[in-house]
Structures are given as structure tokens and as C-alpha cells.
Amino acid sequence: MDGLGDSRICVCFADRRMDGNGRIFQNGRQKREIMNLLLLLGLILFGALMPRVALIDISASAAYAMGLMMLIGYVTGRLAKRHGLPSITGYLLAGMLIGPFGLKNITQSHVSDLQLINGLALSLIALTAGGEIRLARLRPHFRVISWVLSMQTLIMIVGMSAGFWILATWVFPVPFADTAGVLSAGLLIGIVSTASSPSTTLAVIVESGKRSATTDLILGVVMLKDIVILFLFCIGLNIAHALNPAESETVTSIGGTFMQIFGSVLAGLLIGGLIIVCLSRVKNHMVVFILAVCFFSYEVFEPLGLHPLLIMMTAGFLVVNLSREGDRLMDHLEAISPPVYVLFFTLAGAALRLDLLHTVGILAMALVVLRLFFKWAGTWIGIQFSVKALHLRHRGWTAFVSQAGLSLGLATIITEQFPRWGKSVGVLILAAIFINQLIGPLTLKWLLDKENRATPNE
Template identity: 35%
Template sequence: MTTIQRVLLIAAMGGLMEAVRSVAVAGSGDRVRAAATVLGIGFVLIVSHLVGKLFAQIRLPKLTGYLAAGIVSGPAVLAYLDGDVVGDMKLVNGVAIALIALTAGSEIDFRAMRPLFRSVAWISAIAVCGTALALSLAALLLRPFLPFLAAMPIDATIAVCAVIGVVVVAQSPAVVVAIRSETGADGPVAQTVLAVVVLADLLVIVLFAITSSIATAVIAGSFDAGAALTRLLWELFGSLGIGAMIGVLLALWQRAVKRGLDLFVLTVCFVAAEVGQRLHLDPLLMMLAAGMFVENVMHSGHELRREFEAASLPVYVLFFTVAGASIHLDAIPTFLVPTAVLVLVRGLGLLFGTRVAARVADAPEKVVKWAGFGLLPQAGLAIALALLFARTFPTFGAEAGTLVLGIVAINELVAPALLRWAYVRSGEAESERTASEATAPPVPATR
């Protein structure tokens, strides 16, 4: 399908939604709402998918296209998807969050990371954790510019700022893999970047579980150190243990049944998201542990991802479009200053933190200089955490989610281009390696 055909089809779908809205405006009741939700899902699956393709043609992430489609078609702009429809479509959020965690876990290969462990460990500790702390302090200093923090007691504010710091620091292995495939990058920089962002997923999810549990107890005004520790241990180790059991189940299905694995994975993700929350377990940790078990014990993470990749596409399209439609555009002017400051703090923290950590780890000079750019991209995990933030803290989570989604949107637009440039400048992009080999002097033959 050509670009013109995609644009015309998007326009035709918009016209159809406009016509349906004008006819249905007099209707009301559950049947009309159900019909509107079904129509909205069909509209999103077609239009957002096409918009994602258009964004990919101009070398922007498809996820940015899905978000943009959600913003334009949501209640704040064209209102093809009203508030009720967007609320009904949020049922997919739990499945998508669990799928993102399962994918992240299945990419964590501890064997592949072993040769780079020193560099990865130092960068994770200094750059990722250090930047999360810097972002938390920045959010605390920006308290006068964040209305949802202004009325909180100082202890609750500190706890919530810690959660914000963890959410905002999240990286994106998906974008890193895509840019690496596109440029053909290979070498110390590309290998270190991929190992760090994959391990950072594990680190960020664990830190989110810890900080959100503490913040929930502090905000409730009933912080009991013993009870909080018990709940935290259950949430961490209970989620990891049950997640490992889910990994066993997935591996058995993968080896014994083989057929229908994609639908089985979606069902497991839905159950983990809905039941896990009621049992005070963390769906992100559960499915992360499941993915790590399949990859590191059964050594079949790649095959698992390939099996459910096609089935997960509609879920991701709906998830990111709903995320875009949920953004409160009227609140964006309020968050312009904090968004800009936090983007700047995050970028500087990751770039300079990586330089310091790489020098401490005695990494190659080009890793010191260029690896930090690989930590800048954001995508699925950050958005999943933003929506989980909103669910965990319903009284102010929507406003905090708008702040985080604004930060993610800026990084999605800018960071992939910076990473592509870093691979080229480091000499690890395929075109640069080929040119270097072509101009290198011939090696004298030895007898």
C-alpha cells in the first residue's frame, strides 16, 4: 500500500466516524455504548496501524504514530473516541503491560551479558540508578509546578517523587534493537548498550515495585515498617516465584502442545494482570520472571517471542492508542516547565553517568563516549509504567501519567535519531565499518 493510499484510507475512516457520530448523537444506553466501543476498536486497529506505518516511513517509531492517532481521535481533539469508549478500551491495558514485561524478560540473557558484566553493572548502578535519584530530586524541587504534589504532605511527596524518578528513567530495548538492525551496528558500543537497556528493564521494574509499595503505604497514612516490609517481600518474591511457575507452564506448552501458543500467551497475560493485582502481586514482575525463566532455563525466549509477535500487534496498537487518547491535553501547558526540566535532567544524567561508569569499568574509549546515547530512547515500558502509575494512585495518577507521557513523547521523537547518529560516529554502523575496511591499507602477507 502506497503512502497516498494510506492517507486516503485514514481520511475515509475519519469521515465514516464523523458520519456515525452525527447519526448516533441522539442515542443513549448500554447498547449504544457497546456498539460505540466495538466501532471504536475497529477504527483504532485500522487507523492507528496505518498512522504507525506512515511514521515508520519518516523513520520515527510506530509507537509514536499510535500515540499521535490516539491524541487526535480521542476526547481532547476530534472525539471520535469519547471518554466512555476510551474507558472501555482500557481493558486491554493489563494484557499489554504483561506482554511488555514478558517480552522484556525473554530478552534478558545472562549468558550473553557475562563478558560485559563489569561495564553493564557499573553503568546500571551509576547511570540508571543515579539518574533515577536525580530525577526524583528534580521532581521534588519542581513541586510548585506540579499541582498533584502541591497539596501533599512532604513525606508523601518524597515517596511519589521516588516513583516518578523510577518511571521516567525507563529505557527501551525495542527501539535499541530496531536502530541496531536498521544501521547494522556491531561492536563494543552496540553490545554494551543492548545489555544495559535489557538489564535496566529488570532493575526499573523491581525499583517500581519497591517505591510504589512504599508510596502507597505513606499516602494511606498507615505506614507500618513491619507490614510494609511484609507486603513488599510478598510483592517481590511472590511475584517472582509465581512468575517462574508461569514460565514453566509456558515452556511446557511450547514444547508439548506447540499449537495455539500465541492465544495461550494472551490468556495467561490477561489472567496474570487481573488476578495478580487482586492478590497484591505485581504483573510486571510476574511476567518478567516468566520471560527470564523461558530464556535462561529453557533457552527458548526468541522462539517464544516469535510465536506471539503477530498476536500481540493488535494489543499493542490498542494499548498505545488508548494511552494517547487518555492524555489530558488541557493539562499539558501546566506541565511544560517540569516536562522540559525532567527531559534535560534525564538526558544529562544518563549521558554523563554512562561516561563516568564506563571509565570506572575500564571500558573501551568509544563505549565511554557513545554508549550513553543508547540509554535515551523510551517506548513501551515507560508508557506501561505511566498507566500502571495511574491505576496505583487513582486520585492523582492521571495527571502524573500526562507528565510522564509528555516526557516519553519527546524522547521517542529525538532519541532514536541521536542513537543512530552515535552508531555512525562510533564507526560501528555497517556503512561506516564497510568504508573503514575499504580504505584500510592492505595487510602484508606473512610467510
């Protein structure tokens, strides 16, 4: 055999490992996956047996449930990431698996006891989203970003609201099929469906290893869209309460709605200023301060009628764009977020009413298809009007499919504030988000690969 053949054999075997029984594992990846699966099964078995063999009753302990969800959620998230899916998808799957409608390692009382985590996680998500909006990076692409953002938002909200009304009234009748319930749910679904996932989008772009004008355009639309959606959600929430007065203690007028938004922005500016001062003067233990601010904003401002998500997004935007402390804030958030996100998204999966999926599953699939169509239409029209980035007219929509943090947070708010139909709509939104999170990273990766092949030297 010639030298080239020998070198190929050496390379082949250098990339392989063998266990004690002679089985071959390519690059050790299969072995790691099997170890992770065994660890996951062991944790699930531990969760099932521990309440039965413990000397004290831990089945009702919120701390026990929290630890179990973090461990199983983390392992499942790693498994999802190894198979090209976002970690958030793994967290949701873990919650569904061990939750009260799955294996019942986590009970409904655990889910209720841990709702405090929602406020902390939602505040962190909003603060991070605001910090990701960097004006200096968006300015060169402002024209096309503004057109795509406005057309996507308009077409998505109108199209999804009308589509849901038609589907829920005549095709897949829903339990809350009175006019007020369907109109309210349709409006909120339309607003939530407009959102994309900044975290998933950024993760896929970073993994691709290449930043370009296309990636800056994509990130600009995704990041700014969060601000627009929060404003619109605040308005939509008040409209929904006005249409459903029986589910609301108070109904806010249009003027009151804008006063709430103005008050939330003002509170966000104050908190952002406070964060800037503390970051510039305090060098240690800022993580504790940021966590305290996140808890404070959600638990104090929400009862006052303000919108905590808008407050924290405004604060993050202010710190990053109008101070020198933006990078420090984002570093601290990166350190804080992982355990909180594992718990929040696993809890969201556990709270998913799987018993209702048989009534909304087909409707969720129909909404996913509608959302993809309106994403394509909004992106195509926006790029056409901007007369820029015309090469993205037909495939640019594939960058905006993913949904995650903010959408899940808004779904949680809908579930909490509308007892009569909120749970059904929450399950519907979560099911659609789950599907979008499965296909979104794949469509974005396809787009980036195509762009990289088209502009290899950019």
C-alpha cells in the same frame, strides 16, 4: 552527450515514477505517503460521520471504538515509521488526535471500557522484555554493563527525584504540592525516567544492519535495566502508598514489600515452567495459550497483591535462558503483539489528558532536559569505573534516551493507583516519554553511524 551522461539520465529516470497528470514521484515514496495520508483522513472522517448516519447507535460501542483505534493507529504508525520515527510514536499521536481531548471520535467512556486491554498489553510487554534478556550474549560485557547500569540507575533516581522536588515546589508549583505528594511523585518519576525502550533500541540496531560489541553493550544495559526497574518500582510503589495512606486501602510494610517481590518471582518461575512444558508438548494453537496466560496473570495475581509485570518478565527470562523453547516463545510473541500494541498505545494516547498539558508541559520539558543530563552523567561515570569501552564515555548516553512500552505501562499504574495526583503525574510522564521517543531513535542512530564509521571492518 557521452555514454556516462546517458547512463546517469537512465538511472535518474529509472528511480522515478510519474502519475497520470505528469507529476514525478521519487521511488513512489511520495505517492505512498499521500495515499496513507488520504487513508488516514478518510478513516477520521468515517469515525466522525458513522455515529450520525448509522441505523443503530454505535457511538457507545466499545467494539466500534476498538476497530477505529486499530485502523487509525496502524496507519499513523506506518506514517511515523516512514519518517524515521518509531511506530509507537505514531500510535500515541493517533490516540491524541481522535481521543476525547482531540477530535472526540473516541469518548471518555470508550477509554474506560477498553481498560481491559491494558492488562493484556502490559503482560505481553513484560513477557517480551524478559525474553530479550539472553545471558549468553551479555556475559562477555558483564563488567561494563553492570557499572553503567548501576550508575545510571542510582544517579537517575536520586537526580530526577531531587530535580522534580525542586521544580514542583519552587519553580513550577503543582496542584498536589504537599510534601507527601511531591516526594511520592518524585520517587516514581525518578524510577520511570531511568527506563529505556528495548523495542525501540532493538529496532534501530536491526535497521542499522550491524551488530558489534557496542550494540551488545547497549542492549545488555537496556534489557537488564527493565528487571532492575521493575524491582525498584515495586518498592517505590509501596513507599508511595505508605506516604499517602489516604489513597491506599492497605499500606504494605518493607517486609511485606519484599514478600510481594519474592512471591511475584516465584509465580513467574511457575508460569515460565508451565509455558516451557506446553511449548515442548503442544505444537499448535500456542498463541491462544499465551494470550490466556497474559490475561490470567494480570487479572488474578494483581488482586492478590503480587506484581504481574515482574511475574511475566521472570517467566520470559526463564523460558529463553533455561529451555530450548525460547525462540518459539519469541516467535509467538512477535505474531501476537502487533495488534495488541497498536490498540494499547493508541488507547494510551487517547487517555492522555491534553487539557492538563498547559499546566505540566513546561515541567515535562524541564524533566526531559534533566533526564538527558543525568543519563550522560550516569553513563560517563559507569564507563569510567569499568575501565572498558572508554571511547563511549562522552557519547554513550545517546543510546539510552528512548522510552516506550514499560515506561508507559508504569505511568498507567501510577494513574490508576493514586487518584489525587496520579492523573497529573501520568500526563507529565506521558508527555516526557513522547518527547524522548521523538529524539531517542535519532540520537541512537547518530551513535551507531559514528561507531560504524570508526570501525568499518568490525
